[in-house]
Amino acid sequence: xxxxxxxxxxxxxxxxxxxxxxxxxxxxxxxxxxxxxxxxxxxxxxxxxxxxxxxxxxxxxxxxxxxxxxxxxxxxxxxxxxxxxxxxxxxxxxxxxxxxxxxxxxxxxxxxxxxxxxxxxxxxxxxxxxxxxxxxxxxxxxxxxxxxxxxxxxxxxxxxxxxxxxxxxxxxxxxxxxxxxxxxxxxxxxxxxxxxxxxxxxxxxxxxxxxxxxxxxxxxxxxxxxxxxxxxxxxxxxxxxxxxxxxxxxxxxxxxxxxxxxxxxxxxxxxxxxxxxxxxxxxxxxxxxxxxxxxxxxxxxxxxxxxxxxxxxxxxxxxxxxxxxxxxxxxxxxxxxxxxxxxxxxxxxxxxxxxxxxxxxxxxxxxxxxxxxxxxxxxxxxxxxxxxxxxxxxxxxxxxxxxxxxxxxxxxxxxxxxxxxxxxxxxxxxxxxxxxxxxxxxxxxxxxxxxxxxxxxxxxxxxxxxxxxxxxxxxxxxxxxxxxxxxx
Ligand SMILES: [Zn+2]
Numbered sequence: 001x002x003x004x005x006x007x008x009x010x011x012x013x014x015x016x017x018x019x020x021x022x023x024x025x026x027x028x029x030x031x032x033x034x035x036x037x038x039x040x041x042x043x044x045x046x047x048x049x050x051x052x053x054x055x056x057x058x059x060x061x062x063x064x065x066x067x068x069x070x071x072x073x074x075x076x077x078x079x080x081x082x083x084x085x086x087x088x089x090x091x092x093x094x095x096x097x098x099x100x101x102x103x104x105x106x107x108x109x110x111x112x113x114x115x116x117x118x119x120x121x122x123x124x125x126x127x128x129x130x131x132x133x134x135x136x137x138x139x140x141x142x143x144x145x146x147x148x149x150x151x152x153x154x155x156x157x158x159x160x161x162x163x164x165x166x167x168x169x170x171x172x173x174x175x176x177x178x179x180x181x182x183x184x185x186x187x188x189x190x191x192x193x194x195x196x197x198x199x200x201x202x203x204x205x206x207x208x209x210x211x212x213x214x215x216x217x218x219x220x221x222x223x224x225x226x227x228x229x230x231x232x233x234x235x236x237x238x239x240x241x242x243x244x245x246x247x248x249x250x251x252x253x254x255x256x257x258x259x260x261x262x263x264x265x266x267x268x269x270x271x272x273x274x275x276x277x278x279x280x281x282x283x284x285x286x287x288x289x290x291x292x293x294x295x296x297x298x299x300x301x302x303x304x305x306x307x308x309x310x311x312x313x314x315x316x317x318x319x320x321x322x323x324x325x326x327x328x329x330x331x332x333x334x335x336x337x338x339x340x341x342x343x344x345x346x347x348x349x350x351x352x353x354x355x356x357x358x359x360x361x362x363x364x365x366x367x368x369x370x371x372x373x374x375x376x377x378x379x380x381x382x383x384x385x386x387x388x389x390x391x392x393x394x395x396x397x398x399x400x401x402x403x404x405x406x407x408x409x410x411x412x413x414x415x416x417x418x419x420x421x422x423x424x425x426x427x428x429x430x431x432x433x434x435x436x437x438x439x440x441x442x443x444x445x446x447x448x449x450x451x452x453x454x455x456x457x458x459x460x461x462x463x464x465x466x467x468x469x470x471x472x473x474x475x476x477x478x479x480x481x482x483x484x485x486x487x488x
Contacts, residue, residue, distance in 0.1 A: 117223040120188045124223070125195075132183035132197055132221065132228050140181040143168055156222050156229035163233040170250035171203065173257040174264055178204040178212055186221065194231060195221045205264050207299035213331035215245050243366050244331050246315045249304045249338075253314070262286035267305035271341055278305055278339070278349065285353035288383050293361040294452040296333065301357050303337045311340050324348070325356045332365035351384050358383035362451065368458040371412035377428055378435025379451055389429055389436075389487075397422040398429025402488040408481050410434055430484055437483040438476075442469055 115124040135154050142150035151168045155161035171179065184198035199219040202212035218234040235252060238245040249255060249266065257266035258275050263282040265275055282303050290297055306314055315328050315336065324343035328336050337356040339349070358380045369376060381393075389395045401423065411431060415424045438447045446468050453464040465473040 117225055118193070120190075120193065125186050125188070128186050128195060128221075128223055128228065129183060129197070132186060135228050136181035136183050136199060139164075140179045143171060143176065143179055146172060154228065154230045156224075156231050160230040160232055164230070166254060167233075167251060170253075170255045170257075170266075173255055174250060174266060175206045175257070175259050176203055177206055177208045178202070178210065180212065183219075184216065189220070193223075195223055195228075197221060199233065205300060205302060206259055210299045211331065211333045213244065213334050215248055215251065217251065243329060246328070246330070247313065248330070249306075249310065249314045249336075253310055255304075260286075262290070263301040263303060265303045265305065267341075268307055268310060271305050271307055274305060274341065278303065281349045281353050282357070285350065285357045288354045289357035289361040292358045292379060292383050292448065294448050294456065295364050298334065298360055301337065301360055302334065303339065303353070303357070305339045305341050308340075308342055311338070311342075314338055325352045327356045327359040327363070329363055329365050329367075335360035335363055355380045355384040362448075362455075364456060367455050369455070372455050373413050374410040374427075374431040374434050375451055376455055378431040378438075379447075381428055381432035382435050382439060385432070389432055393432070394422075394425030394429050397425040398433070399488050401426030402430070402484060406430070406484075408485070410477065410480065433484045433487055434480045437480050441479070 113121075113123040115121060115127050139151050139154065142148075142153075148165070148168055152161050152164050155164055180202040182200045182202075184200065186195040186197040188195050197219055198216040200214060200216040202214050204210040204212050215236045217236055220231040222229040222231055235247045236245050253268050255266045256269060256272040256275060257264060258279045260279050260283045263279065263286050265278045265282055267275055267278070282301060286301055289301065304310075304314065311317065311319060315326075315330075315338065319326050319338075319340075324340050326338045326340075328338065330336050337353070337360055339352060339356075359376070362379055363376075385393050389398060405423075405426075411427050415427050419427075435447065438450065442450075450464050450468045453459040453468065454461055461477075462473040465471055465476050469476055
């Protein structure tokens with residue numbers, strides 16, 4: 001099952017998927033390939049793909065993964081709203097993985113053999129790759145210049161034109177501030193003679209000083225005398241081991257967007273009437289989320305309001321149907337917050353946004369989620385309701401759970417998929433009480449320092465506790481348990 005959709009804590013073994021994409025500026029022709037390895041005479045397909053020059057990136061560290069983070073808010077029928085959300089799916093992510101930069105590629109040599117459209121040779125692939133990157137770079141420039149006609153120019157058929165048009169209009173609406181497009185190495189389809197080449201987007205919204213996120217769309221091109229012509233674009237298909245690169249809302253839905261000071265909010269035409277209210281609440285929540293930010297604050301918070309269809313398709317879908325919100329890391333510096341419109345009444349929006357946007361401010365790409373569920377959720381709960389656990393936040397359910405079912409351990413994993421809403425609420429209540437106690441006892445600064453060392457740096461809680469609190473984790477945890485017991 002898709003990692004975002006499996007709320008049971010099934011853990012895979014060490015992941016050996018690709019290293020998360022590292023941003024590098026892309027210039028036309030910038031993707032190097034090892035031409036000496038490719039024969040200059042016609043060869044049967046498939047030829048080998050591009051080979052990056054320089055040392056290979058390091059292997060990813062072992063991590064127990066369940067995909068992206070997702071944090072959801074559950075609502076209980078009736079007037080009482082049980083808050084909030086669970087994080088599942090986070091994984092280890094040493095900082096070193098983010099520090100690695102690929103070497104700057106060197107431009108490829110001029111093709112030694114003249115090729116023509118219709119050729120299916122390795123030399124033609126090389127030349128077509130060059131041409132595709134020229135087209136892609138022109139398209140990126142056209143979009144940033146708001147030249148729609150030029151962006152749509154490479155479309156060969158109406159379907160491709162429509163696909164490009166959606167992306168163009170959405171990215172402009174989202175105030176795309178940086179966009180770089182590049183083509184993967186093309187591979188010919190023996191049956192049609194068309195070429196498959198992933199189209200990679202690197203994008204930022206609103207801010208120009210940012211680390212772009214990346215998605216790659218499978219694309220099919222015709223090789224014509226007039227240059228490469230786009231036949232089709234499909235949605236990204238990352239592998240189960242990929243943390244990032246899942247379907248962006250702007251790839252699959254026609255969006256309306258509003259931009260504020262700290263946030264950009266977007267939704268479908270059907271829900272656009274909710275955008276002004278969403279923006280106002282998001283701007284208020286950003287002040288709170290910013291105050292919890294660990295590391296670098298988000299350049300801008302991205303909040304998408306989903307209808308039921310979008311809830312099932314954005315970022316690959318697979319969020320529990322009762323959830324009201326989810327936060328998904330989409331790169332090392334950005335998280336998308338998605339609000340489920342059918343589960344998030346306006347009166348609850350402020351709470352939900354404080355919760356989810358605080359996740360967005362305190363999660364930086366891949367991270368250490370295992371055994372830390374209570375800490376990740378507790379921080380978000382503290383931002384949502386800093387003063388106390390009240391009836392609307394499930395205080396009664398939490399008390400009952402502590403009295404009757406609690407095993408006197410801090411919940412390290414997300415609640416089971418089939419857990420009752422009252423149990424889910426109680427787990428969040430316990431997470432809140434624990435983090436609230438750390439906040440009261442040691443202060444916000446030390447709380448956030450501890451949080452960051454454990455969830456972001458992957459430090460042992462004992463080491464983090466000694467370094468930050470000056471106390472053993474055994475002592476600190478014992479105090480948390482005692483505090484939670486006293487709440488009943
Ligand atoms: Zn949460």
